[in-house]
Amino acid sequence: MILATECxxxxxxxxxxxxxxxxxxxxxxxxxxxxxxxRTHILxxxxxxxxxxxxxxxxxxxxxxxxxxxxxxxxxxxFVRDGIARDVIGPEGTKYVPYLMAMxxxxxxxNLFEITxxxxxPITSRMAIPAFLALVTYVIFMFVGFAKNNFRFLIDTxxxxxxxxGLRWLVGLIEVFSVFLLRPLTLAVRLxxxxxxxxxxxxxxxxxxxIFIAAxxxxxxxxxxxxxxxxxxxxxxxxxxxxxxxxxxxxTLLTAxxxxxxxxFEH
Amino acid sequence: xxGNIEELRGALALIGxxxxxxxxxxxxxxxxxxxxxxxxRQPEMQGTxxxxxxxxxxxxxALALIGxxxxxxxxx
Numbered sequence: 451m452i453l454a455t456e457c458x459x460x461x462x463x464x465x466x467x468x469x470x471x472x473x474x475x476x477x478x479x480x481x482x483x484x485x486x487x488x489r490t491h492i493l494x495x496x497x498x499x500x501x502x503x504x505x506x507x508x509x510x511x512x513x514x515x516x517x518x519x520x521x522x523x524x525x526x527x528x529f530v531r532d533g534i535a536r537d538v539i540g541p542e543g544t545k546y547v548p549y550l551m552a553m554x555x556x557x558x559x560x561n562l563f564e565i566t567x568x569x570x571x572p573i574t575s576r577m578a579i580p581a582f583l584a585l586v587t588y589v590i591f592m593f594v595g596f597a598k599n600n601f602r603f604l605i606d607t608x609x610x611x612x613x614x615x616g617l618r619w620l621v622g623l624i625e626v627f628s629v630f631l632l633r634p635l636t637l638a639v640r641l642x643x644x645x646x647x648x649x650x651x652x653x654x655x656x657x658x659x660x661i662f663i664a665a666x667x668x669x670x671x672x673x674x675x676x677x678x679x680x681x682x683x684x685x686x687x688x689x690x691x692x693x694x695x696x697x698x699x700x701x702t703l704l705t706a707x708x709x710x711x712x713x714x715f716e717h
Numbered sequence: 718x719x720g721n722i723e724e725l726r727g728a729l730a731l732i733g734x735x736x737x738x739x740x741x742x743x744x745x746x747x748x749x750x751x752x753x754x755x756x757x758r759q760p761e762m763q764g765t766x767x768x769x770x771x772x773x774x775x776x777x778x779a780l781a782l783i784g785x786x787x788x789x790x791x792x793x
Contacts, residue, residue, distance in 0.1 A: 470789065533768075537768075636776075636779040636783070639779065639782055639783055639786060640775060640778065640779050640782055642786070643782035643783070643785050643786050644782065646785075646786075647782075647785060696771065699771070700771060700772070700775045703768070703771070703772060703775075704772070704775065707772070
């Protein structure tokens with residue numbers, strides 16, 4: 451990093467961090483049989499647990515009049531089932547509801563960890579998690595594509611019959627590249643980069659705001675810039691709620707769209 | 718000389734990200750603007766249009782985000 455010059459902690463008010471990764475990498479807490487557990491792993495398990503708990507306590511016991519919490523969870527479940535699976539994929543979409551639902555709730559909880567007090571770390575800002583979810587999605591829509599259309603899935607993608615012969619090789623090349631390589635990559639990178647950007651922005655704005663305000667006795671009125679940073683940080687905090695929910699929705703929506711494009715491959 | 722080039726890497730990565738953000742910026746503007754026009758013309762189609770708009774934004778935004786990731790890799 452360009453700012454990482456020597457910084458004397460005793461004299462300088464604010465020091466640039468030596469490396470940006472210290473915001474995202476945590477030391478190992480304990481080891482079980484060669485698996486190293488850090489804070490990220492524990493948060494990941496917690497996210498899965500919270501997602502299951504929300505569904506369990508929200509939908510426990512069928513009542514005539516659901517509780518407020520139950521109604522909210524039912525709304526979310528209905529949104530994934532009707533708004534994403536059935537709207538996008540069609541009647542066959544019901545088969546994929548469990549997968550989409552699990553992913554949506556896990557990502558929702560994982561993304562919202564970013565703005566949860568005392569946790570403040572979006573687990574999806576570690577590439578392994580979005581990458582693995584994107585890989586599972588990739589395997590599913592590849593499997594569905596080849597199972598429903600045999601090898602026409604590959605051949606017709608590479609050699610689209612509806613395109614004029616002169617351009618067919620170029621369109622085929624672009625299509626193969628985008629369907630088989632770029633789709634899983636952008637799916638993972640989109641979520642990952644959004645969460646990294648949000649986490650960086652929140653950390654920088656809120657901590658620098660606090661540091662500047664705390665330094666007002668030492669550096670005088672110059673430190674009042676911290677009020678502005680802190681205010682901007684609070685605004686970003688609200689925006690991150692929107693982004694966290696939106697990214698979970700978009701990841702699920704794109705998964706459904708990719709599955710749909712494999713099922714209804716002809717048109 | 719060596720140190721100067723090292724310092725320039727971060728600046729060049731920053732310029733690269735700035736250039737990479739121009740295209741998606743224009744693209745997202747077009748997507749959102751046209752979605753607003755469509756919603757104003759046919760308010761009853763709002764739900765569908767909003768879903769499609771988010772999809773279009775997400776696909777366009779991916780380019781800027783790849784640039785953002787490459788910025789960290791290049792400036793590393």
